[in-house]
Amino acid sequence: MQSIRDLKPNFSVPPPSSMAAGPDAYLQGNIRMTLEDPELWKNFCEIGTEMIITKPGRRMFPHSKINLSGLIPCAKYILLVDMVPEDGFRYKWNKEKWEVAGKAEPQPPCRTYLHPESPAPGSHWMKQSISFLKLKLTNNTLDQHGHIILHSMHRYHPRFHIVQADDLFSVRWSVFQTFTFPETSFTAVTAYQNTKVGSSPSGPRRARRRTASHGVARRRTASHGITKLKIDHNPFAKGFRDEGTNKKRRSNKNPVCLDKRSKTSDILSRDSEEDSPADFCRSSYEGYDAEGGDPPKRKEADGVKEERYSPWAADREPGGRTGSPAAAADPRDVYNAEQLVPAANSYQPYSVGSSSHGGSGRSSFESRVPDVATVPDHDPSKPRPHEAGPPACGPPACGPPACGPQPLAGPQDYSGALNMSAAQAGKPGVISHHIYGPYGAEQPLPQWSGPGPAQYPPPHHLTADYAAQAVHHHGYHHGNVAEWSQYPLFSYSCW
DNA sequence: TCAACTATCACTTTTGAAAAGT
DNA sequence: AACTTTTCAAAAGTGATAGTTG
Numbered sequence: 001m002q003s004i005r006d007l008k009p010n011f012s013v014p015p016p017s018s019m020a021a022g023p024d025a026y027l028q029g030n031i032r033m034t035l036e037d038p039e040l041w042k043n044f045c046e047i048g049t050e051m052i053i054t055k056p057g058r059r060m061f062p063h064s065k066i067n068l069s070g071l072i073p074c075a076k077y078i079l080l081v082d083m084v085p086e087d088g089f090r091y092k093w094n095k096e097k098w099e100v101a102g103k104a105e106p107q108p109p110c111r112t113y114l115h116p117e118s119p120a121p122g123s124h125w126m127k128q129s130i131s132f133l134k135l136k137l138t139n140n141t142l143d144q145h146g147h148i149i150l151h152s153m154h155r156y157h158p159r160f161h162i163v164q165a166d167d168l169f170s171v172r173w174s175v176f177q178t179f180t181f182p183e184t185s186f187t188a189v190t191a192y193q194n195t196k197v198g199s200s201p202s203g204p205r206r207a208r209r210r211t212a213s214h215g216v217a218r219r220r221t222a223s224h225g226i227t228k229l230k231i232d233h234n235p236f237a238k239g240f241r242d243e244g245t246n247k248k249r250r251s252n253k254n255p256v257c258l259d260k261r262s263k264t265s266d267i268l269s270r271d272s273e274e275d276s277p278a279d280f281c282r283s284s285y286e287g288y289d290a291e292g293g294d295p296p297k298r299k300e301a302d303g304v305k306e307e308r309y310s311p312w313a314a315d316r317e318p319g320g321r322t323g324s325p326a327a328a329a330d331p332r333d334v335y336n337a338e339q340l341v342p343a344a345n346s347y348q349p350y351s352v353g354s355s356s357h358g359g360s361g362r363s364s365f366e367s368r369v370p371d372v373a374t375v376p377d378h379d380p381s382k383p384r385p386h387e388a389g390p391p392a393c394g395p396p397a398c399g400p401p402a403c404g405p406q407p408l409a410g411p412q413d414y415s416g417a418l419n420m421s422a423a424q425a426g427k428p429g430v431i432s433h434h435i436y437g438p439y440g441a442e443q444p445l446p447q448w449s450g451p452g453p454a455q456y457p458p459p460h461h462l463t464a465d466y467a468a469q470a471v472h473h474h475g476y477h478h479g480n481v482a483e484w485s486q487y488p489l490f491s492y493s494c495w
Numbered sequence: 496t497c498a499a500c501t502a503t504c505a506c507t508t509t510t511g512a513a514a515a516g517t
Numbered sequence: 518a519a520c521t522t523t524t525c526a527a528a529a530g531t532g533a534t535a536g537t538t539g
Contacts, residue, residue: 191499235508236529
């Protein structure tokens with residue numbers, strides 16, 4: 001509904017003093033986003049959140065649920081989520097901790113999940129919590145369902161975008177703001193790694209099998225494994241809870257199953273017997289414990305950048321990036337970095353108020369700093385000491401993919417869901433440069449990803465170019481955004 | 496041999512249409 | 518007849534497990 005021009009009146013509301021960053025701070029910056037259920041996220045984060053990715057797509061658990069405030073009640077907004085790499089590495093689970101296993105693989109096509117209720121008035125978004133329950137993750141790079149594509153054994157974190165726009169078409173002209181929450185970072189896996197069931201160095205699968213065959217010998221501490229948390233909190237996994245309601249489970253399989261079953265029960269009953277939750281962050285990530293110093297979680301309240309609380313970040317930056325999501329016990333208000341779109345150099349990823357309360361911090365910028373040449377060094381702590389990745393890389397969140405032709409440099413632009421200008425390059429009346437992505441046109445850009453059926457505007461909301469492109473690349477026209485969202489919005493494919 | 500991936504299982508919750516009630 | 522509530526089967530979402538792949 002409102003273009004950038006229309007937004008101006010909305011800027012009349014002064015932001016909190018703490019948010020008055022940037023010379024030209026958009027007063028829209030008073031939008032606040034809080035993560036719901038931060039305690040749960042924190043619990044997962046302490047262990048090292050793992051998200052299963054499957055070919056057909058798997059939901060996240062915990063799933064992202066946020067609350068918004070500070071929106072203009074009558075203005076329409078679009079909510080989006082995408083996933084950005086935490087860093088440029090591939091990991092492996094080894095001996096009860098994560099280790100770097102090499103450079104990250106080239107990033108798969110970047111997709112952005114559009115909240116099914118988008119666009120909706122600010123009042124709608126603010127009246128209730130907003131759930132991204134139906135967002136699915138997949139490792140199938142050829143996925144046709146619009147799920148977000150990730151690489152297994154890589155670290156990611158979700159990034160939430162809110163755009164004041166009447167429809168997807170006007171998104172490009174709108175101000176959008178990005179929020180991230182450090183405790184939501186996770187490792188994409190095809191099978192849970194940190195089961196803490198066995199101590200076999202050979203990995204979780206083997207550990208489980210040995211457990212089964214060796215019985216009690218391996219009965220250790222699944223109590224703190226990621227699976228226990230999932231089982232305990234995910235209603236769909238109730239069947240795995242040791243509550244006597246699952247007696248029938250696998251009962252007719254074989255003795256091993258029974259053995260495993262009892263093992264599990266035992267394990268569950270021994271919850272908290274061994275590892276204490278407090279050391280999860282350190283114990284699960286290689287190098288973390290070597291950093292010494294204060295437990296990460298202690299620092300959050302100090303207003304450090306959000307992602308410093310990530311155990312991974314801590315690993316990378318012993319000095320300034322220790323921290324944990326522990327403090328996330330309180331719902332976290334994360335102020336965002338804003339992006340005025342379009343404007344090539346409008347990409348000024350300042351953190352609104354981050355300096356004063358640590359609200360947005362890196363979590364807001366990182367993904368927006370594809371062009372190190374034009375972006376202030378918002379986070380001098382990067383690149384991290386042990387990062388073997390390309391030095392010219394943008395911030396970790398932007399990850400290896402943004403690093404050009406190197407192996408890590410993926411065909412993906414993590415500059416955000418709204419980087420749509422490329423498709424317009426060279427067109428009269430349309431910006432001929434990227435909104436804020438410095439990548440060349442040969443670099444792929446994000447795709448829209450949407451939930452199934454929807455109230456989304458149909459493809460005709462796209463420019464003819466977009467629609468045509470979808471047809472061009474995929475051979476048919478899509479009837480709704482859900483379908484259409486699988487495809488690149490740009491004049492070239494992401495893959 | 497090994498790590499990672501995939502298909503399948505048995506369980507659960509969710510969903511939505513049909514039936515019943517008001 | 519119209520609307521609301523209840524019921525129930527199908528669909529979908531889970532972690533565990535065994536087999537496959539490279």
